[in-house]
Amino acid sequence: MVNTEDLLALPVAIARAVRSLDKHPQVVGIDIASRADVESSVDVTLQIRLELPSRFRGESPSGVRRVEAVKFSFPVSYPLYAPRPSLRDDFDRSHPHLQPNASGAPPEPCLVFGSPRELIQSGGGILALLQQLLDWLDRAAMLELNDPDHGWEFVRRDHLNDLIVGDASKIRGLVKRTSGAAWHRTWVLAQFGQTDPYYRISFKGDEQVKMVEETLASLGPRTEKDEEWTGFSLGLSVWPGKNPDGTAVVSDQYLPETVRSVQELYERAQLYGCGKILAARMKRLRALLDGYVIKTALPVTVILIARRPFNLVGQTSPLEISPYVIELQSVDDLKPTSDAVVRLAGHRDSISTDVLRRTSHGDPSDSWLSWSMLGCGSLGSKIAMHLARSGRAPMTVIDNDIMDPHNYARHSCLPYSVDLDSMFYSSKAGEFAHDASKLAQETVGFRIDANTVLRTEKLRRKLKLEKSKALLNTTASSVLRETLSFTGWSKGKAPRVMEACLMGDSDIGYFSVSGQGCNPNSSDLMTEFYHHMRRDDALRSKVMGQSADEIVIGQGCSSLSMIASDARLSTLTAPLATLTGNVLSGKSVNEIGQFNIGRLHADGISQRWESHSVEPYxxxxxxxxxxxxxxxxxxxxxxxxxxxxxxxxxxxxxxxxxxxxxxxxxxxxxxxxxxxxxxxxxxxxxxxxxxx
Structure with missing residues (x-):
């Protein structure tokens, strides 16, 4: 039992937490440190009895004891901030899920994938954090902190100044069955005027260079200011190959990050199975650099790629990327025995389709239909941008209109500048294509009448419509719908044709997708929609009985636009984008046609969607x-x-x-x-x- 007098000296919230910990059956002792600086934190050491198998006697083979002492350092602001757990000083640091910390500090277990204080607040108080600790210790005792269901834990590299930015899928894509390495030219921002100097290094895995004199001549600063420079440097990716028996080299031992020098970098590469290839590439670089005078320290990036026994946490690959930076000032810095400092660097993914797809859908390798879009107004641009942010931008966008100033009230694109876009109107399709390029995707925008394109096979080929497996029509044009429905596609390979539009003052959303071979086609499906309205008075009243308010923009007979806020338009746009994605991914559409109706209720928030299947005509x-x-x-x-x-x-x-x-x-x-x-x-x- 904890001493009552000790509890009375504590802040109320901490005292309450200690009482709860004291009642747990696996907590066999509690010691509250007498602290003169109790105004900052309170250290509470728990003696925790673990339920180890009897064959382990007093300690598991991994070094976890039957009774472990764990210190909880409570900040006086608890529960606004969570206590920091720490283990005994001699606890084995080779376990995964340990926080990186300063040399000499006690090891700290990583207990929560997220925020510990959020767990305490919403998941059962301090006992929820204690349960996470008990699970961690049990798994550490059985060497199960890394397991296939959860994923292999990355080597922890928190609180780093240097960042390597590159597409992880392209870097991993370099790895072959045999060991190897690839040189890259990197773009560097070096900042030394801060308290903590740092490098930001752009590392493109698909842009390789040969290690020749011309490559070396291109390196170094291009622009220099006080304590800052930008320019080019080198990056080297190294990966393991096969064992003598033909099996792939796998690094199945979790190691804490201890590399601090070039010599230790060589040693770590050897453990990962790529030591020889690293030594060979560095020897070649030393030979080329012989005689060079390096005026400004050159940050050379080395990425060791380790193959793990199973996929890493949150990844679909077992290949772990570990980047390091050598501040190259002399050829001798690259020798295997060099004690030159190696800076640990963090890896951050660049914007890529792989990242966007993984974030949006999970598996980047899922098969989706290639697609193009006709019409790039407010509705079309928003649907296409939703898909582009998912890594599934259209190949081609066709729209004959230009951007007027009022279009920016609802269009997905933003103007380059207020003055320029008021004077020089640009293509709607072209502006969307430009924005899609910022998401690492290639969309081609054409300012041309879609009816003209559809009627000419040569134009359809040139604008990639013949290659598109699906087409989305967002123009709300009845003429284009008819043209699209009765277009004769070459070799009979008709794409799946979708249509999306808003009706009834943006209260009704409509989406359709043709059947296989365009039977039923978009025209058939719209006819079915009108037939459906014959039996639905409320829907008919919305679609046929209201006209959207209009606003005059400038002067001229064609300067009218519907009044609707961006938020209102977007309310039904997101479901339309979801329906489009479902077709492209093959999730919810079979061989027959289908049309969907969405109804926005009077509160402007609630909505209801219904689906109708239409068999071939x-x-x-x-x-x-x-x-x-x-x-x-x-x-x-x-x-x-x-x-x-x-x-x-x-x-x-x-x-x-x-x-x-x-x-x-x-x-x-x-x-x-x-x-x-x-x-x-x-x-x-x-x-x-x-x-x-």
Whole structure:
């Protein structure tokens, strides 16, 4: 039992936490350090009994004792800030999930993937943190802190000044079955005017250089100011190969980060299975540098790539990237016996499709359809930008319009500057393509009429529409919908065609996706939507009974724009982007067509979506090539077949409900009205033609 007098001397919140810890069955002793500076922190040492297997006697093979002493250093601001746990000074530091700290300081276990104080506040108080500690000690005793389900723990490298920025997937992509290395030219920002000097080094894994005289001549500062310079330097990636028996070299021992010199860097490379290749590349560099005078210390980056037994925490690869920086001032600094200082560097991913996809969807290797977009207004640009931020930008964007000043109220793109964009209007498609490039993706924007492109196979090929596996139409143009629906694609490889638009003063969202082979097509699906509205009074009232408010921008007959805030437009745009992503990823669409309806409620926040499947249409063509033909919905052919079966051998009547597409030269039939008891000759003839 903890002494009551000791508790009374503590801040109330800390005393309450100590009482809770004292009641835990595995806490067999508590010692509160008498501190003169109790105003800053309170040290509470817990004697914790672990449930080790009996064969371990008093200590596990990994050095964890049956009774461990763990100190909790409570800040007086607890529970606003969490206590810091620390282990005994001689605790084995080779365990993973230990915080990096100053030499001589006691080891600190990393207990929470996130914030300890958030765990205490929302997850059961101080006992939640204690339970994490007990789990950590149990797993450390059994050498299970690294396991395949959780992932291999990275070598901890916190509180670093130097950062290497590069696409991790490209760096890992360098690794082959055999050991090897690759030189790179890096871009460096060196800052020495601060309390803690630092390097920021851009490391592009796909840009390799040969180690020749010309490469060395390009290195060094390009711009210099007081205590700062930018310029080029070298980077070296090194990776392991195979064992004599042909198996891959795997580093299955967790080691704390101890590299502080060039000699220790060589030793660490040897442990990772790439020591020989590092020595060979450095020997070559020393030979080329012989005779050079290095006026400004050159930060040479060395990345050791270790192959782990299983994937790293949060990654889809077992390859661990460990970067170091050598401040090269002399050729002798690179010798295997050199005691020249090596700076530990942290790796940060550059913006890449791999990072964006992993952050958005999890697995960057998931197969998605390549796609292009027609129309790049407010709605289209937002849908495409949602996909671009997911690492799935369109290949091609086509829009014939330019950006007017009022477009920036809702468009995903921002102006380059207020003055320039008010005077020199730019292409909507071009501006989106420019912004997509900032997300490490290549989108080509074309300012051209999409109807013109669709009608010409040569243009479709040039603008990559023929290569696109899916097309998204966001123009809300009925002409383009008809053109797109009845375009003849080469070799019969029609893309999946999607359409997204807003209706009814931005209260209604509409999304459709064609079936396989564009059957049903976008025109069929919009006809089905209108047929659906016949039975939905509320929807019909919204779509057909309201006209959006308009605002005059400048002067001229075409200077009108709908009034709607960016927030209101975005409310339905995000679901439309999700539906687009579902089609591209193949998650929720099968071979038949589909249209979705979203309704924004009166509060401007709540919304409801519904989905309707549409089976392929039956196509009835005449003998002449240019003859008018008919497309019949499945419900229509089913009703006609049923009527024939009910009255075999006799003509039947009825009314066909649908529309005529002048662009497609086709009747689209979506419903029937039963014939009256007396059938006239016109009705008989119409049904006879359809049956024939």
């Amino acid at each position: 039956t196509v009835v063509k005449g003998s002449a090539n240019n003859a008018v033909y008919t497309r019949l919905a499945r419900r229509v052919t089913t009703e006609i077949d049923a009527e024939i079966k009910r009255k075999p051998g006799s003509e039947t009547g009825g009314v066909l409900v649908g529309r005529f597409s002048a662009i497609g030269n086709v009747f689209q039939v979506v419903d029937t009205i039963a014939a009256p008891p007396i059938v006239n000759s016109q009705q008989r003839n119409l049904c006879w033609v359809l049956r024939g």
